[in-house]
Amino acid sequence: MASVVKTSYIYIYIYIYVYSSNIQCISTKSRYLFPLLPYQFLCFSSVLMAAENFPLQDRVAIVTGSSRGIGKAIARHLASLGAKLVINYSSNSAQADEVVSQINSTSDHPRAIAVKANISDPDQVKSLFDAAESTFQSPVNILVNSAGVMDAKYPSILNTSLEDFDRTFDINTRGSFICCKEGAARIKQGGGGRIICLSTSLAAAFRPGYGAYIASKAAVEAMVKILAKELKGTGITANCVAPGPIATELFYEGKTEEMINRVIGDCPHGRLGVPEDIAPVVGFLAGDASEWVNGQILRVNGGFI
Ligand SMILES: NC(=O)c1ccc[n+]([C@@H]2O[C@H](COP(=O)([O-])OP(=O)(O)OC[C@H]3O[C@@H](n4cnc5c(N)ncnc54)[C@H](OP(=O)(O)O)[C@@H]3O)[C@@H](O)[C@H]2O)c1
Numbered sequence: 001m002a003s004v005v006k007t008s009y010i011y012i013y014i015y016i017y018v019y020s021s022n023i024q025c026i027s028t029k030s031r032y033l034f035p036l037l038p039y040q041f042l043c044f045s046s047v048l049m050a051a052e053n054f055p056l057q058d059r060v061a062i063v064t065g066s067s068r069g070i071g072k073a074i075a076r077h078l079a080s081l082g083a084k085l086v087i088n089y090s091s092n093s094a095q096a097d098e099v100v101s102q103i104n105s106t107s108d109h110p111r112a113i114a115v116k117a118n119i120s121d122p123d124q125v126k127s128l129f130d131a132a133e134s135t136f137q138s139p140v141n142i143l144v145n146s147a148g149v150m151d152a153k154y155p156s157i158l159n160t161s162l163e164d165f166d167r168t169f170d171i172n173t174r175g176s177f178i179c180c181k182e183g184a185a186r187i188k189q190g191g192g193g194r195i196i197c198l199s200t201s202l203a204a205a206f207r208p209g210y211g212a213y214i215a216s217k218a219a220v221e222a223m224v225k226i227l228a229k230e231l232k233g234t235g236i237t238a239n240c241v242a243p244g245p246i247a248t249e250l251f252y253e254g255k256t257e258e259m260i261n262r263v264i265g266d267c268p269h270g271r272l273g274v275p276e277d278i279a280p281v282v283g284f285l286a287g288d289a290s291e292w293v294n295g296q297i298l299r300v301n302g303g304f305i
Pocket residue numbers: 064065066067068069070071088089090091092093117118119120145146147148149150171175198199200201242243244245246247248249250251
């Protein structure tokens with residue numbers, strides 16, 4: 001294909017050169033340069049088209065918890081915008097490998113890798129960034145922290161065990177803290193740096209049965225707002241995306257049909273959200289157009305809250 005384009009261009013060049021030679025007002029020098037105009041135009045327009053269709057071209061993104069659910073949809077969406085991806089998981093490598101092969105099947109060069117790392121362990125988060133930098137030979141541009149857990153027993157605070165409280169805070173709050181800390185130190189400065197943490201719309205609703213979960217995410221929201229200010233001068237923005245109910249394993253686990261129907265009944269669109277409802281919002285925040293959105297909590301819930 002490239003050789004056909006090249007050969008056609010040589011013919012066009014000769015044609016325009018001969019044609020312009022017959023026009024008196026065109027100087028000799030211009031006769032050489034004149035035929036280059038279509039080429040320059042083609043180059044310029046292809047650069048513009050690439051920037052428009054692939055606004056994250058060659059940026060390196062880490063998406064924690066992207067082997068399934070919301071993180072997976074976010075990773076696939078960022079890849080469709082041109083980003084190179086680190087798919088993170090903590091236990092199920094088969095699901096992460098599947099996401100990697102889905103992304104890599106759309107490109108000539110491998111653009112995604114899977115990296116196992118528990119986000120609540122600082123050494124493992126360091127390794128996550130190391131793997132991104134060494135594989136893609138570039139600093140990380142975008143960090144999306146989607147890994148998270150919820151207590152599927154939906155206990156009142158009175159009935160929440162300390163073990164469940166600790167596990168929830170260990171992954172949701174400590175994990176987000178460690179990822180934000182590493183991101184603040186290692187994300188490329190000077191423009192385009194992005195930190196996006198997944199919170200929950202429930203942090204604005206205070207529903208019974210979600211005490212530890214909501215508290216763990218409210219802490220993340222507070223931290224991200226402060227982080228955005230502390231990153232002054234780096235060109236890195238920090239925001240939270242706070243989904244409403246999204247049909248994933250985390251949402252369905254431990255819920256009866258009656259509980260699920262009640263949630264659907266409270267959704268103005270009469271359905272649960274799907275991960276693909278969240279991914280484009282994160283895609284926007286990951287791109288240059290969102291620079292003025294900083295230190296914000298975007299509640300994305302179809303009007304549920
Ligand atoms: N679904 C909803 O209704 C909803 C609503 C609001 C907010 N959210 C938030 O959105 C985020 C994603 O939720 P989801 O519904 O997509 O959950 P999900 O389907 O349960 O997926 C969770 C992902 O996180 C990974 N993970 C869990 N613990 C981890 C750890 N310690 N280190 C690294 N990865 C870990 C899992 O990988 P492994 O399988 O390998 O463990 C998996 O890839 C969470 O932060 C959640 O709180 C979800």
